[in-house]
Amino acid sequence: MKKILASLGCAMAVTSALPAMAAPEEITYLLPAPPNTVAFAPWMIAQQKGYYAEENLKVTFVAAKGGVDVAKQIGAGNAVIGGAIGDTPIIVRANGVPVKAIAVLGAGSLTMVGVHKDEGIKDLKDLKGKTVTVMSYTDTTYYALLGNMKSIGLGKSDAAIQAAGPSGVWQIFAGGKSQALAGVPDWIVSATDAGAKVEILETNGFKSMAQAIIASDETIKTKPELLKRLVRATLRGMEDIMKDPKAATATYVAAVPAYKGKEASIEQIFNLYRKYVYANQQPVGQIDAARMENVQKFYVSEGIVSKAAAVNDLFTNQFVGTAR
Known part of the structure; x- marks a missing residue:
């Protein structure tokens, strides 16, 4: 019994000597x-x-x-x-x-530009005259789209850019009512899941x-x-x-x-x-x-x-x- 008590006493002494772990x-x-x-x-x-x-x-x-x-x-x-x-x-x-x-x-860049594979849109210049959905006109994905368009000589009036909200941005595109969307990868996959065949355009002109x-x-x-x-x-x-x-x-x-x-x-x-x-x-x-x-x-x-x-x-x- 004395040996057990002595061992416990040593263990307690060692434990008390260890620094206390700070609370997270x-x-x-x-x-x-x-x-x-x-x-x-x-x-x-x-x-x-x-x-x-x-x-x-x-x-x-x-x-x-x-x-x-x-x-x-x-x-x-x-x-x-x-x-x-x-x-x-x-x-x-x-x-x-x-x-x-x-x-x-x-x-x-967080912003991607997706288009329908069968629309004949091969690069950003082909967006001229097309409808493009974005989340809003104050979102950075919209600004990134404008920057990319400007890098190849297009202004914001050269395409019909439509603010559609975080769901509408891909739903309208997947429904065939827009030819392109500008947004995050999540929306590209959402459009794909909804049946759209999506191709991603290169957007190296503007580095958002x-x-x-x-x-x-x-x-x-x-x-x-x-x-x-x-x-x-x-x-x-x-x-x-x-x-x-x-x-x-x-x-x-x-x-x-x-x-x-x-x-x-x-x-x-x-x-x-x-x-x-x-x-x-x-x-x-x-x-x-x-x-x-x-x-x-x-x-x-x-x-x-x-x-x-x-x-x-x-x-x-x-x-x-x-x-x-």
Whole structure:
């Protein structure tokens, strides 16, 4: 008995000498649309696989009213981090909102242009005189379409561009009432599932950006280690999709059970992101200064924003390329 008590006493002494594990830091992460939107799969996969937990973070995702609203909330100090598009700081900086992009999810553009295979549309020039659906006239996918049209000499009046909302953008196209759509990969697959035979046009003339992680100037200055951990965990979710879309689909459906039975469509979406959005970025998450500057020039030239900001005020790469 004395030996048992002595052993217990030693164990208790060792345990008490170990440092206490700090409680996870609770973070509200703003997203521009409901978290169960497939575009936010990297975030949901990171949550499901415990990547945030490994960084000692307890993350709660909250939907805002679009990327500009996310930026305004972050700029006002209502959240430390959020999701938007790489272009978003260009828009809000012009209105005095002090936020930067701190990572982008891929070297491609989030905006794709899909056309019907049997319409004879082979490149962007063939959009002249055609009906093109977009989500809205204030969405970055619309601006990206205008930028791509301008790069080959077409203005916005050269096509009938129709704002149709997040469902109508692909439903009208799938129903044959428009010849093209400009939007995210999710909508391309939705149109395909609805029976449309879709071909994707090359859009290399205007380099709009992918989804971004954004934070305020104040948080970048005062909480750099926190942002590093959040960026690192999120990018791991994207890398899972890049490495194995099928396995990532299973993880995602476990995280968002509403998609159970729709695995084939989810995997198609992931493959589009992998090929057109996430690919060819080194290191993962890095923001291209020249690209940011060119996008801003277009926004100013089109009157989308009133004035240009210093490019270094729009982004920082200090949080990417920081493996654990």
